[in-house]
Amino acid sequence: MVDDTEKFKNLSETLGEAHVKTEPKITAQYTVDNVVPRAVVFPKNTDQISEVVKFANRENLAIVTRGSGTKMAMGNPPRKLDLVVCTSRMNHMLDVDTSNLTMTVEAGVKFRDIQARLATQEDRCYLPLGDLEAEGDEIICSDRSHSGCFVPIDPPYADKATIGGIIATNSTGPRRLLYNLPRDCIIGIRVVAPNGDVLGSGGKTVKNVSGYDVSKLMVGSMGTLGILCETTLRMLPLPEKMETLLVSFANFSDASAFAGRIFETSLLPAAVEIMNGEAFGHLSLDDKPDFGSNGYVAAIALEAFEPAVDRMRIEMLNMAKEAGAGANAVFEEEDHRSFWLAMSNLSATLDKKFSGFIKAKLNYPLSMWKNIIASGESIFSEANLDYIVQAHAGNGICFTGLLVDNNDTSATDKAVEAMNQLLAYCQEVDGNLVIQSAPADVKSNLRIWGKIGFDFVVMKRLKDQLDPKGIMSPGRFVEGL
Amino acid sequence: MDKQKLIASLNEIVGPDNVLSSEMDLMLYSYDASLDKAKPDVVVLPDSTEEVSKIMALAYKEKIPILGRGSGTNLTGGTVPIKGGIVVHFSRMNRILEIDYANRTATVQPGVITLDLQTEVLKKGFVYQPDPASQKVSTIGGNVSENSGGPHCLKYGVTSNHVQGLEVVLNDGTVINTGGKARDNAGYDITALVVGSEGTVGLVTKAILKLERAPESVKTLLAIFDAIEDGANTVSAIVAEGIIPATLEMMDNTVMRAVEETIKVGYPLDAACVLIIELDGMPEGMDDNASKIVEICRQNHVRDVRLAKDEAERNVLWAGRKGAFGSVGQVRPSYLCCDGTVPRTKLPEVLNQVIEIGKKYNLPIGNVFHAGDGNLHPLIMFDERDEDERSRVLKASTEILKACADAGGTISGEHGVGMEKLKETAFIFNECDLEFERQIKRAFDPDDIINPGKMIPANS
Amino acid sequence: MNIVQLKKLSYDEVAKCNKCGFCLPSCPTYLVKKAESYSARGRNAITRFAIENKLELNEDTERAIFTCLGCGACTAVCLSSVQTKDLIFQNRECQVDAGFYPKVAKRLVKILEESHNISDEDQEDRAEWQELIKELPEDAFEKETADVVFFVGCVASFFPMVQKIPANMAKIMQSAGVDFTILGGEEWCCGFPLIGAGMPEKLAAMKDHNLKKVAKVGAKTIVFTCPSCYHTWHHFYKSDAKLMHASQLILELIKDKKIEFNKNIKGVATYHDPCDLGRNTGVYEEPREIIKAIPGLEFVELPMNRKFSVCCGGGGNVEMTDPDLSAQVAQTKLASIKAVGADTVLTACQQCVRTMETRAKRSKTDLVVKDLTQLVIEAME
Numbered sequence A: 001m002v003d004d005t006e007k008f009k010n011l012s013e014t015l016g017e018a019h020v021k022t023e024p025k026i027t028a029q030y031t032v033d034n035v036v037p038r039a040v041v042f043p044k045n046t047d048q049i050s051e052v053v054k055f056a057n058r059e060n061l062a063i064v065t066r067g068s069g070t071k072m073a074m075g076n077p078p079r080k081l082d083l084v085v086c087t088s089r090m091n092h093m094l095d096v097d098t099s100n101l102t103m104t105v106e107a108g109v110k111f112r113d114i115q116a117r118l119a120t121q122e123d124r125c126y127l128p129l130g131d132l133e134a135e136g137d138e139i140i141c142s143d144r145s146h147s148g149c150f151v152p153i154d155p156p157y158a159d160k161a162t163i164g165g166i167i168a169t170n171s172t173g174p175r176r177l178l179y180n181l182p183r184d185c186i187i188g189i190r191v192v193a194p195n196g197d198v199l200g201s202g203g204k205t206v207k208n209v210s211g212y213d214v215s216k217l218m219v220g221s222m223g224t225l226g227i228l229c230e231t232t233l234r235m236l237p238l239p240e241k242m243e244t245l246l247v248s249f250a251n252f253s254d255a256s257a258f259a260g261r262i263f264e265t266s267l268l269p270a271a272v273e274i275m276n277g278e279a280f281g282h283l284s285l286d287d288k289p290d291f292g293s294n295g296y297v298a299a300i301a302l303e304a305f306e307p308a309v310d311r312m313r314i315e316m317l318n319m320a321k322e323a324g325a326g327a328n329a330v331f332e333e334e335d336h337r338s339f340w341l342a343m344s345n346l347s348a349t350l351d352k353k354f355s356g357f358i359k360a361k362l363n364y365p366l367s368m369w370k371n372i373i374a375s376g377e378s379i380f381s382e383a384n385l386d387y388i389v390q391a392h393a394g395n396g397i398c399f400t401g402l403l404v405d406n407n408d409t410s411a412t413d414k415a416v417e418a419m420n421q422l423l424a425y426c427q428e429v430d431g432n433l434v435i436q437s438a439p440a441d442v443k444s445n446l447r448i449w450g451k452i453g454f455d456f457v458v459m460k461r462l463k464d465q466l467d468p469k470g471i472m473s474p475g476r477f478v479e480g481l
Numbered sequence B: 001m002d003k004q005k006l007i008a009s010l011n012e013i014v015g016p017d018n019v020l021s022s023e024m025d026l027m028l029y030s031y032d033a034s035l036d037k038a039k040p041d042v043v044v045l046p047d048s049t050e051e052v053s054k055i056m057a058l059a060y061k062e063k064i065p066i067l068g069r070g071s072g073t074n075l076t077g078g079t080v081p082i083k084g085g086i087v088v089h090f091s092r093m094n095r096i097l098e099i100d101y102a103n104r105t106a107t108v109q110p111g112v113i114t115l116d117l118q119t120e121v122l123k124k125g126f127v128y129q130p131d132p133a134s135q136k137v138s139t140i141g142g143n144v145s146e147n148s149g150g151p152h153c154l155k156y157g158v159t160s161n162h163v164q165g166l167e168v169v170l171n172d173g174t175v176i177n178t179g180g181k182a183r184d185n186a187g188y189d190i191t192a193l194v195v196g197s198e199g200t201v202g203l204v205t206k207a208i209l210k211l212e213r214a215p216e217s218v219k220t221l222l223a224i225f226d227a228i229e230d231g232a233n234t235v236s237a238i239v240a241e242g243i244i245p246a247t248l249e250m251m252d253n254t255v256m257r258a259v260e261e262t263i264k265v266g267y268p269l270d271a272a273c274v275l276i277i278e279l280d281g282m283p284e285g286m287d288d289n290a291s292k293i294v295e296i297c298r299q300n301h302v303r304d305v306r307l308a309k310d311e312a313e314r315n316v317l318w319a320g321r322k323g324a325f326g327s328v329g330q331v332r333p334s335y336l337c338c339d340g341t342v343p344r345t346k347l348p349e350v351l352n353q354v355i356e357i358g359k360k361y362n363l364p365i366g367n368v369f370h371a372g373d374g375n376l377h378p379l380i381m382f383d384e385r386d387e388d389e390r391s392r393v394l395k396a397s398t399e400i401l402k403a404c405a406d407a408g409g410t411i412s413g414e415h416g417v418g419m420e421k422l423k424e425t426a427f428i429f430n431e432c433d434l435e436f437e438r439q440i441k442r443a444f445d446p447d448d449i450i451n452p453g454k455m456i457p458a459n460s
Numbered sequence C: 001m002n003i004v005q006l007k008k009l010s011y012d013e014v015a016k017c018n019k020c021g022f023c024l025p026s027c028p029t030y031l032v033k034k035a036e037s038y039s040a041r042g043r044n045a046i047t048r049f050a051i052e053n054k055l056e057l058n059e060d061t062e063r064a065i066f067t068c069l070g071c072g073a074c075t076a077v078c079l080s081s082v083q084t085k086d087l088i089f090q091n092r093e094c095q096v097d098a099g100f101y102p103k104v105a106k107r108l109v110k111i112l113e114e115s116h117n118i119s120d121e122d123q124e125d126r127a128e129w130q131e132l133i134k135e136l137p138e139d140a141f142e143k144e145t146a147d148v149v150f151f152v153g154c155v156a157s158f159f160p161m162v163q164k165i166p167a168n169m170a171k172i173m174q175s176a177g178v179d180f181t182i183l184g185g186e187e188w189c190c191g192f193p194l195i196g197a198g199m200p201e202k203l204a205a206m207k208d209h210n211l212k213k214v215a216k217v218g219a220k221t222i223v224f225t226c227p228s229c230y231h232t233w234h235h236f237y238k239s240d241a242k243l244m245h246a247s248q249l250i251l252e253l254i255k256d257k258k259i260e261f262n263k264n265i266k267g268v269a270t271y272h273d274p275c276d277l278g279r280n281t282g283v284y285e286e287p288r289e290i291i292k293a294i295p296g297l298e299f300v301e302l303p304m305n306r307k308f309s310v311c312c313g314g315g316g317n318v319e320m321t322d323p324d325l326s327a328q329v330a331q332t333k334l335a336s337i338k339a340v341g342a343d344t345v346l347t348a349c350q351q352c353v354r355t356m357e358t359r360a361k362r363s364k365t366d367l368v369v370k371d372l373t374q375l376v377i378e379a380m381e
């Protein structure tokens, strides 16, 4: 193995020796799909990132950016990897302007800290503050703006993910039904471009059409067009009341009929999540009601004014009954928050339990959701696989995970085959299936990004133009961009 | 390419009836709602994506500048062909192709008039949210290209938040589809890049738009103030209180008077300004929220808060608001609208500066704007025919935009940069920012033939 | 008129057009042709460019300027209240001086000057429509003196399709006991077509003649079934007599119980506001009140009504200068009528009746077109 210490000396001078790691013992902890980087760097601000990228340009080094590492399993294995740039030290909230309902933070700030910062005097927060656990020597933000606001994003790994990672992967969750997507709440960014330039777009105004919308271009771009360093987000006041309705159904057909009824009204639930018993069973939550493991569970998030929540509860429980519901449960406030945190951590939980866990995100035109889930159910049960299904009803998004053990090669083969079949079905209905995580050695048998649209020509042109040397996350994104 | 040959080639593509090249026709496509003018070489009115693709391929082969035009109502010179060439007028491509309620989408051609689509879907209880004041005449193609906003964008977001997919003809005539009926497509968000690109990256030939269920109930308040500051402070206070109404619009005395000349709304003509505040959604809790707003208004010395008692009263309040720009023609023949936007907390301060700038240049300025978004629209009124006045107007406008930028804001909230504000981009962008944008532009259009000279200042 | 005079007359008004485009979707000719030169904004730009010497008047501007229907829909939606129709008619005067105007307009003037009617017919045949009324003694409606003069207008006098309008109006007045007369061969064209043709100065002779004849009869009231005659008298004549549109007189007669309705009329009807009656003169409600007084009839409004009514295609002499365009506008009108589910369209203008009925026949649209006078007679019988 080459000793890279000398090579990275320059960088050490800029960042400080402690923040440039080349020891194999450490770099091994930062592999991306089993590829070990030559160095891991920990810049402390945007200017330092700019220096790192300029250095990489000179030396022709391939960079992968990393936040908390919750979603490093996304994407194709890197074509080349030299530097992992960790944003963990970029954890400052630069401007929390609750009167303007905007905040500007560095990319390494954790989502949970943002929410904690916005909690009320009484510690009412969008996340269940009591359930949050810090790792190692970290602390959870204890500074309070007392504003009673929140940033309306509902990502997976809500207690660990950094805001940079959430944006770069366009992470969304069930409550996008009411609050929309990260792309809708980002109003400004500062980015280090592939050539090392620091550039900004947008700002603290909620509306802006001066120039191309670089902020939105960066959302979901997986770090292939630059490194997101700072972002300005808009926030909303915390809902007056938060409540969850859990309703069990004997099968998907009843559960989906229930969801269908809801969407015929003008009620405004924050989420209508339909999951199978398997998924519900794996939620790591205290005092989980026992709904049995065979049927389906509908979880409705209600976040609104108190009288509106009351009305929705009454009307929806009635609709549920008409749709043939079994048991139900209602979670209020902190229990509500704990429930949705557990939802956001479902894949993390399963990842730990099943070494060969394969998770996919499906998208399709809204009206196709019943067909998609029916088709998934039949493909998976035919292959005799254990699986979870979790549909964000009303959004045209569904997650599914195959619970396999990596050592069980026959199950793994069947899982791969099943995912490929489901992808084919999604394509048939103008949708797609994207693998969100899979063991590195299985990835080569999967089409990680699924079907690529006609606009790939433009994506390619953009990538070639903005990153001509191909140093930003080479190979990981669609069609190996 | 020789002009006659160009015309002959276009005749072949769209038929001679749809190629305009007389001196008169060229003059009539030399303007939009801004103050700029420049003549194209030829105007075409295509009827299909295939025709647009062929026109584009021709422009590409011959390196002829080309730009798309909807209703020509943009306020920044977006459809002014400063390098000549071909203007593609989308007036014939005005079909609503499909309204798919099950998937909550509408697929339309670019020439569809915004309000026509809205009227159509409302029949089934659905809405397409973006509501620029020009919705009666503006086209979806124009809205998409300018990323237009309107009063209700405070709560629901601008055009960009409501476009799910596009069909775009690229520089060489290739037709691509971005996004689609399914959300979250893999890859870069090309849709988001095309929206707001001011027609500089390609020609949009189809749009898939998001529909939502119309809100169950609506409450519209008119708050009347005796001082502008009080109105502005109220806006900041409402937002700071964490209330995001559906709309929060401000209109000052000058504009109210002008509006009242044409539309009899019954605005209080002795007041300094009014706020039009609308709440929508489920009715539960709405009264409480309205009382909170009224309380904030009181704390800020409101004279009176009136509630629109029925749909008719609400409509007339909005007709006045939406007619505001045009009505300033009752005061002076021309106006320039500065679209500067500021963080909402800076509203009172910047509004004061605007008034001072008006005084300094001795120009009447009317204010009617999306206050809740911090999106100002000072309307500087003048007579275009008066050279001296015109030059003062341009100076005042630049100064206003500078004030917005200095307050942490930007030079355009919804009308775009166009050619009118190229110089002012320097207030918010540095050379790196601009270079990145140029790279994006080059990725789409390396020969700089698509709406050249707009949005990004040339390399200095 | 030359450019210098045009500048004096029109520059300030046309400068008020700030090119906002709000008039585009209201301009019927733009909706059909979809090119800027056929829009109000485009036509104003032509006037402005011409005044500023940036554009010469020629055949192209002739086509743009002479295809305006004069319907005024643009001004109804214009927030600067730009008087586009008037500006266009002023521009037409300039076009005429520059020699760029439709040949039919030239012919029309000649005919008017020689025959005093637009059809180049014998003036003596003006009252031919009386033959439609059974058992009527010849010249029954031509008196020496009367309280009311019924000014029939050229179109209703000479076009067989609409001669029933004056016949019905006469019957109504007769049965209500109104003391009225017609001018017969002494009625001259009111001169309205000359305004549209860009030659308003030629109107004087006709005005003088008509005023003199009315004075001789000693009438205190003049009633018109033609909105354009009515509009012309209103805006260009100076008469001491009270001017009334037929719908206004009929409504008065209904209110005074001078006429009564005995018959139920079936069906769903809508009402088309003639531009010159509604928007251009301000009569919106009387026709609607009459319709509502008719027993049995179901009434629906068009989405664009009253001030925002869309022209039938028959205005501004366009029927002569560009018949295809006129027909296409009419077709759009018919579609909007069918869209509200009406089987009958009522109006109060012989030109609108003619345009819509002709179009409905040609396009085999299943629609009944009726003037109000006909409806009233039917309900009276």
Ligand SMILES: Cc1cc2nc3c(=O)[nH]c(=O)nc-3n(C[C@H](O)[C@H](O)[C@H](O)COP(=O)(O)OP(=O)(O)OC[C@H]3O[C@@H](n4cnc5c(N)ncnc54)[C@H](O)[C@@H]3O)c2cc1C
Pocket: B032, B033, B067, B068, B069, B070, B071, B072, B073, B074, B075, B078, B079, B090, B110, B131, B132, B133, B134, B137, B138, B139, B140, B141, B142, B143, B144, B145, B146, B147, B148, B149, B150, B151, B198, B199, B200, B202, B203, B204, B205, B325, B326, B414, B415, B451, C019, C020, C021
């Ligand atoms: C009185 C008035 C009020 C207004 N109010 C508002 C408001 O409240 N909010 C707001 O946001 N704007 C407002 N505007 C500005 C303007 O109406 C909007 O920008 C509108 O979206 C423009 O639509 P249009 O069809 O007229 O587009 P155009 O002006 O014709 O074109 C605008 C831009 O889009 C491009 N373009 C058009 N069609 C295509 C296509 N198919 N493919 C590619 N490029 C295309 C053009 O090249 C140009 O750059 C107002 C304007 C006026 C005059």
Ligand code: SF4
Pocket: B326, B329, C016, C017, C018, C019, C020, C021, C022, C023, C024, C040, C041, C044, C074, C077, C078, C079, C080, C081, C082, C084
């Ligand atoms: S005529 Fe009126 S509505 Fe039409 S463009 Fe001019 S100002 Fe606007």
Ligand code: SF4
Pocket: C026, C027, C028, C029, C030, C038, C039, C040, C043, C067, C068, C069, C070, C071, C072, C073, C074, C075, C084, C085
């Ligand atoms: S008068 Fe009628 S036809 Fe003429 S420009 Fe105005 S709207 Fe168009």
